[in-house]
Amino acid sequence: MQAHADTRRQLLSRCFTLLTILAGIGGVVAYPVSQLRASRRPLRYTPDLARALQKGLALNRELRYGDAARVFTNVLRARPGSADARLYRGLALYNAGRYRDSVADFSSILESSPNDGVVHLYRGEGYLAMGDRARAVGDFRRALALARDDGRLAVAARVQLERAADRTGRSGG
Numbered sequence: 001m002q003a004h005a006d007t008r009r010q011l012l013s014r015c016f017t018l019l020t021i022l023a024g025i026g027g028v029v030a031y032p033v034s035q036l037r038a039s040r041r042p043l044r045y046t047p048d049l050a051r052a053l054q055k056g057l058a059l060n061r062e063l064r065y066g067d068a069a070r071v072f073t074n075v076l077r078a079r080p081g082s083a084d085a086r087l088y089r090g091l092a093l094y095n096a097g098r099y100r101d102s103v104a105d106f107s108s109i110l111e112s113s114p115n116d117g118v119v120h121l122y123r124g125e126g127y128l129a130m131g132d133r134a135r136a137v138g139d140f141r142r143a144l145a146l147a148r149d150d151g152r153l154a155v156a157a158r159v160q161l162e163r164a165a166d167r168t169g170r171s172g173g
Contacts, residue, residue: 045082049075056088065096083109090122099129117146117153121160128164137164 045053056071072089075082090105106123110116124139140160147154 045079049078053085053088056085056092060088060092060095063095065092068092069096069098083113087119087122090126094122094126094129099126102126103130115146117143117150117157120146121153121156124160124164128160128167133164133167137161140164 052071052075056068056075059065059068059071069089069092072085072092075085076089079085086105086109090102090109093099093105094102103123103126106119106126109119110123113119120139120143124136124143127133127139128136140157144154144157144161147157
């Protein structure tokens with residue numbers, strides 16, 4: 001089981017866009033961070049903050065999740081409204097096993113962008129990792145409802161619903 005967890009973390013960190021894992025067959029469903037809903041307002045970053053974001057991403061690729069989270073925290077101190085930094089920090093915290101903190105970051109994003117299906121998917125993954133299947137299923141269902149014409153998000157949400165159902169022995173969809 002530990003080998004599976006290590007492999008999973010390596011996959012997540014290499015791409016930094018993967019969060020959902022197909023249970024049972026070990027396949028990966030990728031959802032790129034770049035596909036986040038347009039409802040997030042883009043922020044302009046100073047060159048220093050842009051470099052800091054890139055440094056955080058590089059640290060995450062190096063499996064240095066705690067260091068990456070600290071870099072993103074520093075960006076958030078300078079730009080509290082940066083959904084990018086908050087999202088990246090949430091993913092780094094998730095990879096570091098700090099699920100409650102990652103869920104808090106994803107929840108913060110959803111306060112201003114409640115219709116962001118990708119963030120619902122990520123928050124659901126955090127809830128599932130914490131053992132809160134009811135909230136996880138709620139987020140996966142919301143992500144699926146928001147998927148509309150986004151096939152990758154729909155597939156990822158369905159996979160996570162099945163995964164949550166496998167853990168509970170009940171139907172997730």
